[in-house]
Amino acid sequence: EAGVAQSPRYKIIEKRQSVAFWCNPISGHATLYWYQQILGQGPKLLIQFQNNGVVDDSQLPKDRFSAERLKGVDSTLKIQPAKLEDSAVYLCASSFKRETGGYEQYFGPGTRLTVT
C-alpha cells in the first residue's frame, strides 16, 4: 500500500517569498492533516480536513497560511509571505477511524522548509 506522499522534500526561500506544499494521502483515508514541527517540539496541528471540509483550523495563522483540499483527495498548503519563524518541517498525515475508536494516523516524509 502506498504511503502518504509529499513534495517537495526540501525548500529554501527568502523571507517574504511564497511557498506551496503538496500532499497526497493514503487512498481511502478521508481525514487529512497538516502539521508544523519545529526542531525539538512535537508536531503542531495547522489544519484538519474531513473529505474536502475543514474540521479544525484553529491554529492556522490565517493571515499568511492557507490550505485547500478541493476534491477531497490531495491537498496543498501555502505560506504567503513567509517569515523566518516558519522554518520547520511540514508534515502531512492521513487517517482512518478505527472500529475500536480513535484515528490511526500515517505521516508523509515531510517538507523541510528553511526561510532565510
Added chain:
Amino acid sequence: RKEVEQDPGPFNVPEGATVAFNCTYSNSASQSFFWYRQDCRKEPKLLMSVYSSGNEDGRFTAQLNRASQYISLLIRDSKLSDSATYLCVVTNDYKLSFGAGTTVTVRA
C-alpha cells in the same frame, strides 16, 4: 497547561537495559492514546496503541492510568535501534494532541 506533557529526557541507557517513561494529559475526556516513534529527521510512525488494560508488543509495554491521567511506555532489553524520540498522542474525538517527545539513546 499543555494538553500533553512528556519528560524530554534524554534517557541514556546501555543495551539490554529497561527504560520507562510517562506522558501526562490534561483532558479527562480523552478517548484514545498512542505512542509514536520518530527517528532523527524522519516522520513519526505509529509504534502502538494504548489500551485501558495495558498491552504489549514484543519488548514494548504500554499502560494507561485514567485516574491519574497518564500513559507509560516501557522498553525491555533495549537495542541500539530503539534510539529515537517517542511521541505521546492523545485524542479527543477527532482532535489529536502530540507531546513534545521523549528522547531515548541506547548505547553499546
